[in-house]
Amino acid sequence: MKAFLAACTMAGFMQPALAGNDCKGTIYLTFDTGSQSQAEFIAKTLREQHIKATFFLANEKTVNGDYSLDPAWAPYWRSLVQDGHAFGTHTFDHVYAVRDLADGHIQVKPQFGAQAGKLLDWSPQQYCEEMQRVDQRFQQLTGHHIDHYWRAPGGKLTPNLQKAGQACGYAHVGWPPAGFSGDELPSEKWSNPVLLKRALDHLKDGDIFMAHLGIWSRKQAWMPENLIPLISGLKQKGYCFATLREHPQYR
DSSP states (O other): OHHHHHHHHHTTTTOOOOOGGGOSEEEEEEEEOSSOTTHHHHHHHHHHHTOOOEEEEOOOBOTTSSBTTSGGGHHHHHHHHHTTOEEEEOOTTOEEEEEEOGGGOEEEEESSSTTTTOOEEEOHHHHHHHHHHHHHHHHHHHSOOOOSEEOOGGGOOOHHHHHHHHHTTOEEOOOOGGGBOOTTSOTTTSOHHHHHHHHHHHOOTTOEEEEESOOSSOSSOSTTTTHHHHHHHHHHTTEEEOOGGGSTTTO
């Protein structure tokens, strides 16, 4: 890894971000929690590149055997707050929407927590409380609130779910096709070079890019091989980076 980062530095990958007036466009990097296997690498890379991003948090099981919103992760989240990143809720137990039900209710399936794997009938208020649990825990860990953004696990957004989020005061954040990193796809079919080229070829001004802080299923991790070359390639095209606080749709 040290040799790889050294090579990136020599190749010019570690140049500072462009000044605002020099930007030809802005890309919004976002990261969802996951296995957290790449969490430290991502934080370090963003710090070295002088880039601010937006993180969507759920209490997911990590490679350390704990969970991403356990007290052990408090120093990590505090460091990201100090670096000026933005934060949104990904639902505390990474709750997937299954389908809409009557009276505005939603059938959901939590991935973690006491109800993990169960199909549940939730009201909009119950879903709101689930989103707010992330803010409550984040405040306990960092002393700061999250921003009023949320992302549905799996990106699955139903009409009832969208209304529930809006009623709760959270703006849902999706991503365009070009913004999908592909870090969840099988590496046997989607190699890192292919995914990197796809992103660099298709990302455009205003696009939201989505990746995870670590994925269990992919054999060849998307990070760390692709993150620095992606940033470098976008900088070379004249793009700058910002959090969703600066996005026209969310600021």
